[in-house]
Amino acid sequence: MSQVHNQRATPACRDCLHFENDPSVIEKEYPGLTAMSSGFASVRADDGLCRLHDLYLSSWDTCSSHARSPA
Amino acid sequence: LRNRFLFGQFDQSRTVPLFPFQDLKGYGRPRPGAAGARVGRDRRLSDVACGLTLVLLLVWRSQIRAIREGVPEANGAFSSLIWGWLWASGTSDREDAIPPSAGQAQARQRSRRLAKFRLDTPLKPTNHVGIVSEVTTTEDTVSPSAPGWKELWSKEDWWAVWLGLGTVIMAYAFFKGGSTISWLAVAPAKWSTLSQLGGQLYADAGRYVVQFVVFLVVLTPAAAFIGQKPKAFVPSFLFVYVLSLILFAAGNWDQANRYNLEPPLLGLALGLVISNLIGLPKWLDAGFRVEFYIKVGIVLLGATLPFTLIIWAGPVAIIQASIVSIVTFSVIFFVSRRLGLDRRLAAVLGAGGAVCGVSAAIAVAGAVRAKKEYAPIAISLVVLWAIVLIFVLPLVSRAMHLPAGVGGAWIGTSEFADAAGLAAAQTYGNLAGPETGIPGTPDQALAAYTLIKVIGRDMWIGIWSLVLALIAVTKWEKQEAGGRVQVSQIWWRFPKFIIGFLIASLLTTLIVHAYTLGDYNKLVKPGLIAPITALRTWAFTFSFLSIGLTTRVKDFVSAGRKPFLAFAVGAIVSIVLGFILSVLVFGPYWASTDL
Numbered sequence: 297m298s299q300v301h302n303q304r305a306t307p308a309c310r311d312c313l314h315f316e317n318d319p320s321v322i323e324k325e326y327p328g329l330t331a332m333s334s335g336f337a338s339v340r341a342d343d344g345l346c347r348l349h350d351l352y353l354s355s356w357d358t359c360s361s362h363a364r365s366p367a
Numbered sequence: 368l369r370n371r372f373l374f375g376q377f378d379q380s381r382t383v384p385l386f387p388f389q390d391l392k393g394y395g396r397p398r399p400g401a402a403g404a405r406v407g408r409d410r411r412l413s414d415v416a417c418g419l420t421l422v423l424l425l426v427w428r429s430q431i432r433a434i435r436e437g438v439p440e441a442n443g444a445f446s447s448l449i450w451g452w453l454w455a456s457g458t459s460d461r462e463d464a465i466p467p468s469a470g471q472a473q474a475r476q477r478s479r480r481l482a483k484f485r486l487d488t489p490l491k492p493t494n495h496v497g498i499v500s501e502v503t504t505t506e507d508t509v510s511p512s513a514p515g516w517k518e519l520w521s522k523e524d525w526w527a528v529w530l531g532l533g534t535v536i537m538a539y540a541f542f543k544g545g546s547t548i549s550w551l552a553v554a555p556a557k558w559s560t561l562s563q564l565g566g567q568l569y570a571d572a573g574r575y576v577v578q579f580v581v582f583l584v585v586l587t588p589a590a591a592f593i594g595q596k597p598k599a600f601v602p603s604f605l606f607v608y609v610l611s612l613i614l615f616a617a618g619n620w621d622q623a624n625r626y627n628l629e630p631p632l633l634g635l636a637l638g639l640v641i642s643n644l645i646g647l648p649k650w651l652d653a654g655f656r657v658e659f660y661i662k663v664g665i666v667l668l669g670a671t672l673p674f675t676l677i678i679w680a681g682p683v684a685i686i687q688a689s690i691v692s693i694v695t696f697s698v699i700f701f702v703s704r705r706l707g708l709d710r711r712l713a714a715v716l717g718a719g720g721a722v723c724g725v726s727a728a729i730a731v732a733g734a735v736r737a738k739k740e741y742a743p744i745a746i747s748l749v750v751l752w753a754i755v756l757i758f759v760l761p762l763v764s765r766a767m768h769l770p771a772g773v774g775g776a777w778i779g780t781s782e783f784a785d786a787a788g789l790a791a792a793q794t795y796g797n798l799a800g801p802e803t804g805i806p807g808t809p810d811q812a813l814a815a816y817t818l819i820k821v822i823g824r825d826m827w828i829g830i831w832s833l834v835l836a837l838i839a840v841t842k843w844e845k846q847e848a849g850g851r852v853q854v855s856q857i858w859w860r861f862p863k864f865i866i867g868f869l870i871a872s873l874l875t876t877l878i879v880h881a882y883t884l885g886d887y888n889k890l891v892k893p894g895l896i897a898p899i900t901a902l903r904t905w906a907f908t909f910s911f912l913s914i915g916l917t918t919r920v921k922d923f924v925s926a927g928r929k930p931f932l933a934f935a936v937g938a939i940v941s942i943v944l945g946f947i948l949s950v951l952v953f954g955p956y957w958a959s960t961d962l
Binding site: 308319320325326328329331332333334335336337338339340341342344345350351352353354356358 | 652723739
């Protein structure tokens with residue numbers, strides 16, 4: 297069973313070097329997305345691609361390979 | 368139920384107009400035998416007050432959690448709109464402006480304590496791909512780099528709200544000042560010969576130029592904020608505008624119905640031909656913003672729907688849509704699993720087929736931490752089926768002579784994406800009339816469609832995402848990757864343009880209720896509602912054309928046989944079940960012009 301604890305205990309993917317959630321980049325990665333949706337839609341929240349694990353995930357996720365982005 | 372609450376009894380003969388303000392007089396008519404019931408303006412006012420109270424309660428409930436979690440929008444923007452800037456006016460810091468409740472104060476203290484703790488906290492144990500599994504509690508706070516206020520200008524949903532409501536407010540300001548924006552909301556009128564068309568286009572040439580410039584001035588900054596380069600957007604939008612004008616004119620040919628020259632279908636077909644056979648430079652995509660245009664159009668559509676209708680018909684729409692969504696999702700999910708597909712792919716496919724198409728697929732992909740290649744599979748299948756259904760659903764509805772409202776309801780229940788569904792609903796609505804024998808009006812089809820699609824399906828994407836994320840973390844992560852579940856995603860993923868849709872409806876309902884039916888038909892309809900309707904149709908036309916222009920077959924990945932099969936089974940179930948509910952179960956309800 298998953299642990300229930302405070303999110304601030306671990307850094308989030310949104311601050312990770314491997315995480316890419318720029319809507320323009322997402323639209324390029326998923327070319328058909330703009331046909332009937334958008335990278336800039338609210339439903340997408342701030343989800344993005346993890347370049348390390350090749351996953352599409354939420355910006356509030358986290359992992360042991362987290363590498364803080366210099367920005 | 369509303370009648371029972373308000374008037375102490377249930378009266379099935381009670382009716383509400385389905386399409387915009389069609390029967391204001393009848394709406395306020397006292398029911399026979401309903402002694403003591405509110406009538407006329409009082410009754411309309413009580414309905415609006417009832418609806419407003421419900422919305423405020425819902426907003427307040429959703430706000431509490433978001434405020435606790437430090438969501439800046441929840442700490443001011445939306446509540447300011449709803450509550451009339453009661454608290455937020457003149458303050459830039461919400462925390463200073465609103466005395467925190469005991470719970471909020473505790474949450475803030477806890478956050479401050481944890482801020483220090485966070486820096487030295489070791490990472491949690493992970494699974495084989497290194498993703499930490501956890502469920503964040505409602506007391507948790509978002510990290511400092513959360514999007515926050517940026518959402519208000521970086522998401523196209525919010526831009527649709529600003530532009531749509533801005534248009535409604537501007538239209539009302541002109542109307543109140545004794546003028547109208549009709550001059551600006553120019554559109555081709557009915558014509559029968561090319562010389563007639565040429566004559567009216569020539570006569571209105573100046574208005575079209577001004578209209579284009581105004582569109583450009585309003586849309587370009589919005590496009591720039593959502594990542595489009597203005598120097599690419601301007602020529603691209605010119606291209607879209609000119610083609611849309613041609614489509615608009617073609618649709619108003621008096622023989623258009625005879626040759627099926629409906630602007631949505633024509634726009635889609637033209638766009639598909641241009642993008643797939645002729646080809647366009649990629650930079651022109653800057654102006655082909657399907658979702659942006661459709662959201663602006665839906666907010667404007669809200670201004671032509673009585674708010675009381677949304678409150679009254681909404682529950683039926685939600686029930687109907689929920690039944691189909693849950694069944695369709697279950698079918699796609701279980702067929703996918705039977706075929707041996709990964710459960711995350713099954714969830715993404717199911718959401719795409721059951722909730723709101725591509726938007727739902729991409730939202731759920733993020734919520735369940737899908738593999739990178741899963742979303743494109745769902746996107747390809749949704750777009751393929753949605754385009755097929757744009758043509759098929761109106762065709763079948765026409766063959767069966769379904770009333771416009773019923774056809775709209777069916778399309779709203781079974782189509783996948785907002786833009787595709789609106790194209791189909793508008794196509795079918797335009798067919799209504801004595802020439803075709805299809806009962807109803809175009810607005811009826813749009814109203815029924817929007818109620819089911821927007822209120823019944825789109826609104827719940829955050830809930831779907833949350834539930835699936837919970838399942839992914841608590842059940843699937845034992846064998847696969849896990850992740851975090853944040854309750855506030857219900858708010859983050861909420862399609863915010865729906866807020867604009869509801870506010871626009873509420874605004875015009877409040878404006879209209881002050882007029883008699885005679886004044887409404889004589890003054891309000893031509894001076895306020897008609898220009899908003901014309902601008903709405905422009906926005907929809909931009910979107911329909913953009914669907915075709917952005918649908919490039921070569922861009923779509925091969926979904927594979929198994930995902931295709933699973934999705935196809937779900938689509939068929941959705942279509943059949945949607946037909947049963949829209950036509951056989953709720954048919955009389957959606958067919959009635961007076962609901």
